[in-house]
Amino acid sequence: MTDVFGLSHKDTSPASGQAKHEQVIFCSDERSGLHAIIAIYNTALGPSLGGTRFYPYENEQAALADVLNLSRAMAYKNALAGLDLGGGKAVIIGDPATGKSEALLRAYGRFVQSLGGRYFTACDVGTYSEDMDIVARESSYVTGRTVANGGAGDSSILTAYGVFQGMRAAAEHTYGASSLRGRRVGVEGVGKVGHRLIDHLVEDGAEVVLCDVSEQAVERVRRRHPQVEVVADRLELTGADIDVYAPCALGGALDDDTVARLRATIVCGGANNQLAHPGVEKELADRGILYAPDYVVNSGGVIQVADEIHGFNMDRARAKATQIYDTTLKIFAAAAEDGVPPAVAADRLAERRMSEVGRIRGIWLGH
Numbered sequence: 001m002t003d004v005f006g007l008s009h010k011d012t013s014p015a016s017g018q019a020k021h022e023q024v025i026f027c028s029d030e031r032s033g034l035h036a037i038i039a040i041y042n043t044a045l046g047p048s049l050g051g052t053r054f055y056p057y058e059n060e061q062a063a064l065a066d067v068l069n070l071s072r073a074m075a076y077k078n079a080l081a082g083l084d085l086g087g088g089k090a091v092i093i094g095d096p097a098t099g100k101s102e103a104l105l106r107a108y109g110r111f112v113q114s115l116g117g118r119y120f121t122a123c124d125v126g127t128y129s130e131d132m133d134i135v136a137r138e139s140s141y142v143t144g145r146t147v148a149n150g151g152a153g154d155s156s157i158l159t160a161y162g163v164f165q166g167m168r169a170a171a172e173h174t175y176g177a178s179s180l181r182g183r184r185v186g187v188e189g190v191g192k193v194g195h196r197l198i199d200h201l202v203e204d205g206a207e208v209v210l211c212d213v214s215e216q217a218v219e220r221v222r223r224r225h226p227q228v229e230v231v232a233d234r235l236e237l238t239g240a241d242i243d244v245y246a247p248c249a250l251g252g253a254l255d256d257d258t259v260a261r262l263r264a265t266i267v268c269g270g271a272n273n274q275l276a277h278p279g280v281e282k283e284l285a286d287r288g289i290l291y292a293p294d295y296v297v298n299s300g301g302v303i304q305v306a307d308e309i310h311g312f313n314m315d316r317a318r319a320k321a322t323q324i325y326d327t328t329l330k331i332f333a334a335a336a337e338d339g340v341p342p343a344v345a346a347d348r349l350a351e352r353r354m355s356e357v358g359r360i361r362g363i364w365l366g367h
């Protein structure tokens with residue numbers, strides 16, 4: 001007999017990421033070559049939302065580890081972005097350059113649809129708005145479609161805008177003024193997010209130093225803003241006399257060496273997973289460097305695509321992304337009050353919202 005008053009199983013191992021996820025779905029369609037995993041970390045605040053990464057993982061285990069981490073991160077990002085959305089993510093295993101086809105994307109769309117709205121998808125590494133248009137032919141739970149199809153389009157617009165809001169908050173906290181006027185900002189990576197961030201910085205009167213491995217990307221910025229200074233690489237950028245370091249390329253920018261070398265007093269950029277390993281947030285704090293947590297300041301992109309669920313409106317989405325300024329200030333204040341690094345304070349605030357707002361769903365609605 002089932003003991004209805006019995007305790008449910010509790011996961012005691014913090015390392016076992018999978019045990020904490022609500023649902024993990026393996027999807028396969030042999031003919032089109034679809035091999036995907038959708039992970040829903042939680043739906044405490046609403047349906048889960050997160051992009052689809054199309055990537056040639058070495059094996060299924062590597063893909064699973066990635067999607068479990070990414071879906072968890074989305075839950076935290078969506079919670080602090082003030083969205084009524086939980087955390088989810090998907091990975092398609094394969095090379096997007098050779099493996100992508102209409103049949104594969106539509107097969108994937110049917111799996112997304114089969115979840116009945118528990119998971120909304122969007123673009124990520126290896127997938128584009130045009131791909132989401134195709135997925136949306138099989139599913140109503142798709143965001144990040146092209147503007148022509150009623151979508152939010154390129155999410156880097158509000159990602160860059162949100163990073164700029166986070167940087168203004170960091171400047172306010174550090175210098176007592178939210179303007180970046182006269183500050184030197186080092187931007188690493190001037191792709192979709194980085195080059196738009198530079199537009200905001202130049203408009204605000206900041207001096208910009210940048211680096212990128214792509215000469216083409218550098219030239220695009222130089223044409224728009226001939227006054228920017230270009231340096232060779234991260235080593236030179238982080239050793240330069242800058243006030244703010246903005247990692248906008250790949251993850252893991254903040255490792256022990258970089259933190260030790262850094263001359264900036266603020267780190268605030270668009271890249272995901274900037275901290276190379278746990279403990280770096282403390283190294284930054286110990287050196288007196290203010291770190292604006294990546295998933296908080298780069299949430300403008302998810303705010304932009306989430307708005308599509310209600311029929312996309314750029315003004316409304318931009319107004320919501322403007323709130324990243326207040327949220328970032330709130331995190332700095334909570335960090336100071338609790339005596340912890342901002343990254344820890346951000347996690348705590350996200351967990352609190354998921355728990356407090358998620359709990360009210362237990363109120364019986366009476367129908």
Ligand SMILES: NC(=O)c1ccc[n+]([C@@H]2O[C@H](COP(=O)([O-])OP(=O)(O)OC[C@H]3O[C@@H](n4cnc5c(N)ncnc54)[C@H](O)[C@@H]3O)[C@@H](O)[C@H]2O)c1
Nearest residue numbers: 155156159189191192193212213214217249270271272301
């Ligand atoms: N696009 C979005 O809406 C969005 C949203 C949230 C987070 N992010 C994150 O922001 C970061 C940038 O995204 P993006 O959309 O601009 O990508 P992107 O590919 O358009 O730009 C990345 C740029 O970084 C450069 N780069 C790569 N390695 C480098 C290195 N070692 N040193 C210097 N430059 C290097 C590339 O040449 C490229 O110009 C990623 O970490 C991404 O996950 C993006």
